Amino acid sequence: MGKKSKRNTPKPNSNRAEKLAERRAAQEQASTAVVRPFEGLAAECDLVAMREFVPTATAPLTLRDGNRLLNLATVLPGAVAALVRSEDDVPTGYIAVQVQAEPADPAVGFGFSAQWATTVEPGESLNSAPLDAVTPTFADIVDADAVLDITVHKDFNWWIPEGVAPDAEVAATVERANQAIMPSARLxxxxxxxxxxxxxxxxxxxxxxxxxxxxxxxxxxxxxxxxxxxxxxxxxxxxxxxxxxxxxxxxxxxxxxxxxxxxxxxxxxxxxxxxxxxxxxxxxxxxxxxxxxxxxxxxxx
CATH class of the missing domain: 3.30.1460 (Yope Regulator; Chain: A,)
Incomplete structure (x- = not known):
C-alpha cells in the first residue's frame, strides 16, 4: 500500500491549522449551547429582544436579595459585560445582554455579570464573564417572576453619567454609536x-x-x-x-x-x-x- 497523502493535512502553527482549530472550537461551542437559556423567566421574550435587535434600552432588575441598584442594558461602552458607576453617590451596576465575548450559556453569563456588579466598587468594568461549575444563573440572582420595565432610549447619551463632562474620545464613541441606531419602540x-x-x-x-x-x-x-x-x-x-x-x-x-x-x-x-x-x-x-x-x-x- 502506498503512503497516505499528507496533501490536505495542515502544517502545525499554519494559518490554515489555526482556522480549522477555530472552526472546531466554534462547532463544539454550538453543540453545547443551551437552546432556550431564559426559559422560566417572566421576562424571557423581552430579554431575547434586547439581546438580538433592540439597539439602546435599559431596565431596572429586581434582585432576589441585596440592596444595590442593578440595571439591564442592551449594550455598554466597549461592549463590556458589566460596569459599576456612582449615580447620586449611590453604587449602580449595569449588565449588558449584547457583549463582545459570547458565553455558551447566556443565562449563566448574565448571572456572573449580575453577581459581579453587586460586589465591586464604582469605576470597575467587566470585559467578559468567565464561567465555571459554580457560576450562578441569571434566575439565581434576579426575581424570575418579575417583568422588565424597559426604557427605550433615542441614543446612547445615557452612557455618560449625568453631570459628567466626557472627554473627546468618549464623546466621539457615543456619537458613532448614536449614528448606527435605528429608531425602535415596544408596543x-x-x-x-x-x-x-x-x-x-x-x-x-x-x-x-x-x-x-x-x-x-x-x-x-x-x-x-x-x-x-x-x-x-x-x-x-x-x-x-x-x-x-x-x-x-x-x-x-x-x-x-x-x-x-x-x-x-x-x-x-x-x-x-x-x-x-x-x-x-x-x-x-x-x-x-x-x-x-x-x-x-x-x-x-
Whole structure:
C-alpha cells in the first residue's frame, strides 16, 4: 500500500491549522449551547429582544436579595459585560445582554455579570464573564417572576453619567454609536412586540413565548385564511428563531408611528390565541402555508 497523502493535512502553527482549530472550537461551542437559556423567566421574550435587535434600552432588575441598584442594558461602552458607576453617590451596576465575548450559556453569563456588579466598587468594568461549575444563573440572582420595565432610549447619551463632562474620545464613541441606531419602540400592552424603523420600511418583530411547533401551526392557519397581517400597509415577511423562540416579522408602512400599529397588533395577538387553541389537523391549504413559512425561516442562535 502506498503512503497516505499528507496533501490536505495542515502544517502545525499554519494559518490554515489555526482556522480549522477555530472552526472546531466554534462547532463544539454550538453543540453545547443551551437552546432556550431564559426559559422560566417572566421576562424571557423581552430579554431575547434586547439581546438580538433592540439597539439602546435599559431596565431596572429586581434582585432576589441585596440592596444595590442593578440595571439591564442592551449594550455598554466597549461592549463590556458589566460596569459599576456612582449615580447620586449611590453604587449602580449595569449588565449588558449584547457583549463582545459570547458565553455558551447566556443565562449563566448574565448571572456572573449580575453577581459581579453587586460586589465591586464604582469605576470597575467587566470585559467578559468567565464561567465555571459554580457560576450562578441569571434566575439565581434576579426575581424570575418579575417583568422588565424597559426604557427605550433615542441614543446612547445615557452612557455618560449625568453631570459628567466626557472627554473627546468618549464623546466621539457615543456619537458613532448614536449614528448606527435605528429608531425602535415596544408596543404598549403587548409582550415583546417591537417596532423598528429600518429606513425604507418599518418592521414589527414579535418574540413569542409559545413552543415553535404550536406557533408554526397557528401562523399557518392565519396565513391560509389571509389573516396573518396587521391590516393595510402591512405584510407578513417571515420569521426567525433565536434562543429557542420563534419571532414572526411583519413589514410595515413607515409613514405611520409605532403607536398607530398597537390596535392592529393587539387584534393579531387575539387571532393567534384563537388559532393556537385549534387542535384539528391542518388542511391542505394550511399545510402549504406552513411549508412556505418554514422555507423562509432563518435561525440566529
Amino acid at each position: 404598549d400592552g403587548l409582550n415583546a412586540a417591537w417596532w423598528v424603523d429600518a429606513g425604507d420600511k418599518a418592521h414589527l418583530r414579535w418574540v413569542r413565548p409559545e413552543g415553535e411547533d404550536d406557533l408554526m401551526l397557528a401562523l399557518a392557519r392565519l396565513h391560509a385564511a389571509g389573516k396573518l397581517n396587521l391590516g393595510e400597509g402591512s405584510r407578513f415577511a417571515g420569521s426567525f428563531r433565536t434562543h429557542g423562540l420563534l419571532v414572526p416579522v411583519f413589514d410595515l408602512d413607515n409613514e405611520r408611528h409605532a403607536s398607530e400599529w398597537t390596535p392592529a397588533a393587539t387584534e393579531l395577538g387575539e387571532r393567534l390565541v384563537e388559532a393556537l387553541a385549534i387542535d384539528t389537523p391542518l388542511t391542505s391549504e394550511e399545510r402549504r402555508s406552513r411549508d412556505g413559512i418554514r422555507s423562509r425561516q432563518v435561525t440566529l442562535r
